[in-house]
Amino acid sequence: MIYEIRPCRSALYLPASNPRAIEKARTLPCDAVILDLEDAVAPEMKVAARMAAVAAFVEGGFGHRLKVLRVNALDTEWGADDLAAAATLDIDAVLVPKVNGPEDIARYDAALAAAQPGLKLWVMIETCLAVGRLQAIADAARTTRLAGFVMGTNDLALEMRSRTMADRANMLPILTFALAAARSRGLIALDGVCNDFSDLDRFRVEAEQGLALGFDGKTLIHPAQIGPCNAVFSPTEAEIARARSITAAFAMPEHAGKGAIRLDGRMVERLHLVEAERVLAVAGAIDGQKP
Numbered sequence: 171m172i173y174e175i176r177p178c179r180s181a182l183y184l185p186a187s188n189p190r191a192i193e194k195a196r197t198l199p200c201d202a203v204i205l206d207l208e209d210a211v212a213p214e215m216k217v218a219a220r221m222a223a224v225a226a227f228v229e230g231g232f233g234h235r236l237k238v239l240r241v242n243a244l245d246t247e248w249g250a251d252d253l254a255a256a257a258t259l260d261i262d263a264v265l266v267p268k269v270n271g272p273e274d275i276a277r278y279d280a281a282l283a284a285a286q287p288g289l290k291l292w293v294m295i296e297t298c299l300a301v302g303r304l305q306a307i308a309d310a311a312r313t314t315r316l317a318g319f320v321m322g323t324n325d326l327a328l329e330m331r332s333r334t335m336a337d338r339a340n341m342l343p344i345l346t347f348a349l350a351a352a353r354s355r356g357l358i359a360l361d362g363v364c365n366d367f368s369d370l371d372r373f374r375v376e377a378e379q380g381l382a383l384g385f386d387g388k389t390l391i392h393p394a395q396i397g398p399c400n401a402v403f404s405p406t407e408a409e410i411a412r413a414r415s416i417t418a419a420f421a422m423p424e425h426a427g428k429g430a431i432r433l434d435g436r437m438v439e440r441l442h443l444v445e446a447e448r449v450l451a452v453a454g455a456i457d458g459q460k461p
Contacts, residue, residue, distance in 0.1 A: 175448070175451045175452055175455045176201075176234075176236060176455060177201045177386075177387070177403075177404075177452060177455050177456050177459070178201045178202050178236060178358055178360065178386050178387045179201050179386070179387040179388075179399055179400050179402075179403035179404060179456075180199075180200040180201050180202070180387055180388065180390055180395070180396045180399040180400050180403070181200065181201065181202035181203075181204055181236070181238070181320075181360055181387060181388070181389045181390065182195065182198065182200040182202065182203055182204065182389075182390045182391075182393065182395075182396065183204045183206050183210065183240070183363070183389060183390065183391055184203060184204065184205055184206060184210075185205075185206050185210035185211055185219070186205040186206055186207050186210075186211060186219040186220070186222050186223035186226070186239075187210075187211050187212075187215045187218060187219040187222060189222060189226075192205065192222070192226045194393070195232070195235075196231045196232055196233070198393055198396060199396055199397070199400060200235060200390070200393075200396045200400075201234075201235060201236060201387065201400070201459075202235055202236035202237075202238055202262075202387075203232055203235050203236070203237060203238065204238040204239075204240050204265060204389070205223040205226060205227070205237075205238070205239050205240065206240045207219050207220055207223060207239065207240060207241050207242055207248070207252055208240050208241065208242050208243075208267055209267075216242065216248045217248070217251075220248070220251065220252055220255055223239055223255075224255050224258075224259065227239070227259045227260070227261055228259070234458075234459045236262045236263065237259075237260075237261040237262050237263075238261065238262060238263045238264070238265050238292065239252075239256050239259065239261055239263075239264050239265065240264075240265040240266075240267070241253055241256060241264060241265070241266055241267075242267070243266065243267050243268055244266075244274075244277055244278065244281065250281065253278070253281040253282060254281075256282065256285065256289075257281075257282050257283075257284045257285035257289070258284075258285075260286065261289065262288075262289070262290060263289065263290040263291065263292045263317065263318065264278075264282060264285075264289065264290070264291055264292065265292040265293070265294065265318075265320060266278050266291065266292070266293055266294065267294045267296065267322070268294060268296055268297050268300075268322075268325070269293045269294065269295075269297075269300055269307060270297055270299035270300055270303070271299065271300070271303045271306060271307060272303070272306045272307055272309065272310040274293075275291070275293065275307060275310035275314050275316050276310065276314065278291055278293075279291060279310075279314035279315055279316070282315060285315075289315060290315055290316075290317035290318065291314065291315040291316045291317060291318075292316075292317060292318035292319070292320055292358070293307065293316065293318070293319060293320065294320050294321075294322040294325075295307075295319050295320065295321050295322060295326070295348050296321070296322025296323075296324075296325035296326045296329075297325070297326065297329060298326070298329050298330060301326070301344055301347070301348075304347055304348050304350075304351040305351045305354065307319075307351070308351040308352055308354055308355040308357060309355060311355040311356070311357060312355065316355075316357065317357055317358060318352075318357050318358040318359070318360065319348055319349075319351070319352040319357055319358070319359045319360070320360045320362075320389060321345060321348060321359075321360065321361055321362035321389075322362060323338075323341055323345075323362030323363070324362065324363065324365070326341070326344065327340075327341070334365075336372070337379075338376065338379065341362075342383075345361070345380075345383055345385075346383060349383055349384050349385060353384070358386050359384070359385050359386055360385060360386060360387050360388060360389050361376075361377070361380035361383075361385040361387070361388040361389065362388075362389060363388070363389050363390060363391050364376045364377075364388075364390075364391075364395065365391070367391055367392035367394055367395055370394065370395070370398055373395055373398055373399075374398045374402060376388075377398060377399050377402040377403065378402050380402075380403075381402055381403055385403075386403070387399065387403050388403070404452075404453070404456055405449045405452055405453045405456075409449055410449065410450065410453050412446070413445075413446035413447075413449040413450045413453075414446075414450065415433065415434070416433065416438055416442055416443055416446040417443065417446050417447060417450065419431055419433050419438065420438075420440075420443050
């Protein structure tokens with residue numbers, strides 16, 4: 171199996187209304203830059219922020235980073251114009267808020283009909299209605315641009331009236347089911363933000379939890395979170411060595427066509443080979459981004 175992977179370990183939200191932040195983002199080691207027109211922008215600044223985001227993406231200079239525009243919802247006064255602007259841009263993805271079901275995916279997909287074919291649709295999973303329809307939402311990827319789930323744990327906790335818990339025990343079932351739905355349709359899946367950007371130890375624990383669950387990476391609200399996030403979501407040297415060992419073993423002539431082999435005293439199956447190839451592809455892509 172051959173993988174074409176662009177790492178998305180760290181996805182940094184930046185208000186599109188802040189030109190200094192946008193300029194700095196061109197130099198930061200995050201894997202994705204999300205210019206935000208929604209939560210981070212006051213109503214009176216929405217139109218100006220949209221113009222600034224368009225100008226920033228047209229100017230370019232973001233290098234290897236995935237370029238993402240988070241728009242306002244279609245049922246707001248700014249949503250349709252945000253999506254029309256997004257459709258003109260050479261960016262990687264449009265991130266839309268508060269989808270409740272597959273019918274919302276269809277509406278956003280239709281609004282992006284004029285966009286270049288490679289433009290992906292990412293959606294925020296941040297409402298109680300969405301939680302009950304996760305698989306139906308993911309299934310929309312079969313007929314639309316849908317390519318990613320981004321967890322909006324703050325909005326979801328607010329709607330659920332949940333309290334903040336250090337171990338996120340109240341969110342784990344939802345995170346797990348959202349991730350399973352995303353994986354069933356080959357979608358990228360990003361964990362939600364950690365609000366306390368001054369406590370990097372807590373951030374690392376949360377990021378490691380997201381990695382253990384299976385997320386590709388995490389959304390961030392501060393540049394200080396990028397370093398530990400990249401470190402957590404990068405394959406370790408031991409994982410890379412193990413992946414190389416597995417691929418080398420299955421490549422041996424005597425193992426041709428075998429579904430399972432013995433390696434270092436353990437049984438290794440073809441499914442482990444698939445994962446080993448993915449790990450090596452991710453590691454190679456990360457190495458390719460280094461200056």
